[in-house]
Amino acid sequence: MDAGDIRSAYLKFYAARGHTPIGRASLVPRSDPTTLFNGSGMQQLLPYLLGAEHPDGNRLVDSQPCVRVQDIEEVGDNRHTTFFEMLGNWSLGDYFKAEQIPWFWEFLTEVVGLDPSRIYVSCFAGDESNGIPKDTESAAIWQALFEAAEINAERVDLGTEHDGGELGNHGARIAFYGGKNWWCRAGAAEAMPVGEPGGPDSEVFYLYPDVVHDGAYGKFCHQNCDCGRYIELGNSVFMQYVRTEGGFATLPRKNVDYGGGLERIAAAAIDSPDVFRSSLLWPIVEQLSTLTGKSYDTHTTAMRVLADHLRGAVFLAVDGVLPSNKEQGYVLRRLVRRATRFAFELGVEENFLHKVVPTIADLYRDAYPELADRHDEVVAVLVKEEKAFRQTLRRGLRELVRMSDRLVTGDDLFVLYDTYGFPVELSVEEARSSDIALSEHWRPEFERCMRVQRERSRAANKMHL
Structure with missing residues (x-):
C-alpha cells in the first residue's frame, strides 16, 4: 500500500465503525492565538474534547496536514519533517480504551499488513504527585492482543528518566514511561495552563532490526530511544483530565484522541525506516x-x-x-x-x-x-x-566565510540578517556546519542589536509624525 491507499483505507476503516469524516483545518488556526500552526488533528477539536457537542457526532475521523516548526533543526534524518499528515480518530465521550487499542492493532496488522512481531508499545507509568494512576488497563489490552498473536508480551517499568538499561537490545514488548506517555499541548503536566485537557497515552512503535543502535542515545535501545531503530507510528491519547487551580480533575466525559503519522506508516508498509522513501x-x-x-x-x-x-x-x-x-x-x-x-x-x-x-x-x-x-x-x-x-545569498555566504578566521558574534549575525536578509537561524546553521566558531553569547548579542534597531525605527517614526 502506498500513502494514498493507506489514507483512504484509514478513513474507510473508521467510517465503517461509525466515524464521520471531517474536512481538514487550515494550517493557520482560525480561533487559537496561542499557536502559529495546526500541529495536530486535535487542535480544531479542542472545544469538543472539553465537552461541547460536535455537529457531526461523537465519532470523528480525518487526515490533517500539520506543521511543527520545532522539528526544523531535525530535518535531515530519516524520520523528522516539519510538514506531515496526521491520521486521526476521536471518540467524544463514546468508546474508550477497549475499542481504540484493538482497532488500531487491526488496522496496522490486517489492513496495512505490518508484521505484528515488530510492533512495540508504551503506556503511562502514573503520576502519584497529581493522583493519576498507572495505566495498567491499556497494558492489559495490549498484552492480550500480543498473546493472541503468539507474541511474548513482557512488560517493564522505565519511569520518567530511565534510558532503557534493563531492556537489552531488543526491548520489552510493553514499556511504561512517566512524562513521555502523558499528552498535552504544553508538553508536560506541570506546564499545562488551567483549563487545558490532557491524559495518559499509549504509543505504538515499529522496530527496524537492521538499524544499528547508536550508543550516543543511551547504552541500550528501547521504544523511546531516538536512534532510529524504533519509529513511532501513532499515539492514542486517553484524554480524560483537565488542569485546575489545585491540580487535575476529570473531564465531563472520557475521550479518545488518536494521531498517527501517515508518512511513517507508509514507510513501514514498504519496510523502510526512511520516511522520504514513502510515496508522498x-x-x-x-x-x-x-x-x-x-x-x-x-x-x-x-x-x-x-x-x-x-x-x-x-x-x-x-x-x-x-x-x-x-x-x-x-x-x-x-x-x-x-x-x-x-x-x-x-x-x-x-x-x-x-x-x-x-x-x-x-x-x-x-x-x-x-x-x-x-x-x-x-x-x-x-x-x-x-x-x-x-x-543576496552568494554575498551573504561570502561574508560569513570572511568572518571564519575569528569568533563570530551576535553583532556579526545581525549584519548578515539586516544587510543580506539571512534569518539568524540559517546563519547559525551554516556556521556550525562549516565549523565556524560562534560566540556562546551570540543570541543575547543579536537580540540587543534587534532592540537597538527597533528603538531607532520608533524614534524615526516619531520624527515624521
Whole structure:
C-alpha cells in the first residue's frame, strides 16, 4: 500500500465503525492565538474534547496536514519533517480504551499488513504527585492482543528518566514511561495552563532490526530511544483530565484522541525506516535528482531538507500565508530560504521552485485538490521569495566565510540578517556546519542589536509624525 491507499483505507476503516469524516483545518488556526500552526488533528477539536457537542457526532475521523516548526533543526534524518499528515480518530465521550487499542492493532496488522512481531508499545507509568494512576488497563489490552498473536508480551517499568538499561537490545514488548506517555499541548503536566485537557497515552512503535543502535542515545535501545531503530507510528491519547487551580480533575466525559503519522506508516508498509522513501516524498526526491543530476545516496540531507521544506511551503501558501518577517510568514520565508540554501549544495544556482510545485500538487490531487486549483498563485508567491533571497545569498555566504578566521558574534549575525536578509537561524546553521566558531553569547548579542534597531525605527517614526 502506498500513502494514498493507506489514507483512504484509514478513513474507510473508521467510517465503517461509525466515524464521520471531517474536512481538514487550515494550517493557520482560525480561533487559537496561542499557536502559529495546526500541529495536530486535535487542535480544531479542542472545544469538543472539553465537552461541547460536535455537529457531526461523537465519532470523528480525518487526515490533517500539520506543521511543527520545532522539528526544523531535525530535518535531515530519516524520520523528522516539519510538514506531515496526521491520521486521526476521536471518540467524544463514546468508546474508550477497549475499542481504540484493538482497532488500531487491526488496522496496522490486517489492513496495512505490518508484521505484528515488530510492533512495540508504551503506556503511562502514573503520576502519584497529581493522583493519576498507572495505566495498567491499556497494558492489559495490549498484552492480550500480543498473546493472541503468539507474541511474548513482557512488560517493564522505565519511569520518567530511565534510558532503557534493563531492556537489552531488543526491548520489552510493553514499556511504561512517566512524562513521555502523558499528552498535552504544553508538553508536560506541570506546564499545562488551567483549563487545558490532557491524559495518559499509549504509543505504538515499529522496530527496524537492521538499524544499528547508536550508543550516543543511551547504552541500550528501547521504544523511546531516538536512534532510529524504533519509529513511532501513532499515539492514542486517553484524554480524560483537565488542569485546575489545585491540580487535575476529570473531564465531563472520557475521550479518545488518536494521531498517527501517515508518512511513517507508509514507510513501514514498504519496510523502510526512511520516511522520504514513502510515496508522498520520494517523487519529490526523484525530481530533485533529475533537476540536479545528484544522487539521493550522496546528497541525502540536502534532498531531505528540500523535499520537506518545499512541501510545507506549498501547503502554507495554499492556506494563504505570505512570506514576511513575522509569525507564520516568517516560517514560510525561513522554509523557502533554507531550501534555497540547500539547493546551492546540489549545484542549483537558478530559480527552480516553479519546477517542483507541480509535482507536489500532483501528489495530493485527489486528497487536497486545492493545491492544483491554486497552483499559479502558489508558484508566484514562492518564486518571488526564492528570487529575492537568491540575489543576496552568494554575498551573504561570502561574508560569513570572511568572518571564519575569528569568533563570530551576535553583532556579526545581525549584519548578515539586516544587510543580506539571512534569518539568524540559517546563519547559525551554516556556521556550525562549516565549523565556524560562534560566540556562546551570540543570541543575547543579536537580540540587543534587534532592540537597538527597533528603538531607532520608533524614534524615526516619531520624527515624521
